[in-house]
Amino acid sequence: MDAPARAMFAQLDRDGDGYLSDIELLPIIGKIHPCEHYYAKQQADYIISQADVDKDGRLTLAEMIENPYVFYGAFFSDEDEDEYDFHDEFR
Template sequence: LLSADELKPIIGKLHPAENFYAKQQADYVISQADTNKDGQLSLNEMIENPYVFYSALFTEDDYGSHDELR
């Protein structure tokens, strides 16, 4: 068996934290909305590419028919 001290260096690879997924999502959003590919988002790029940010918050399931609204 491994001790807690032995697991510390590799625990991030065995069980990625929320920070890992947040970084992946941020990298994806930047890659999609960064039209001049400078690695940074300007306000203009964010305004011109709103769909990128909406897709980060909503999935296709969120847009489906809702019986409770009828």
């Protein structure tokens, strides 16, 4: 794996357990929309749900590298609506 990716992952992994939780992802997403913490939490939850291959609720560096598309855009839908909203914040 790439050294810069490892370094960035280590910075995000505040508790040093080798996984990124939704709380550890918030600083990244919060920088995109600093005033929208609710949105940031939704985005973090969505990213984990899409890239968390082993479904343990956390992301490893390998899961992030294997699922880069999750970080380039995100689709959301309300249960009551049939339309999808596309968010392209990670490009």
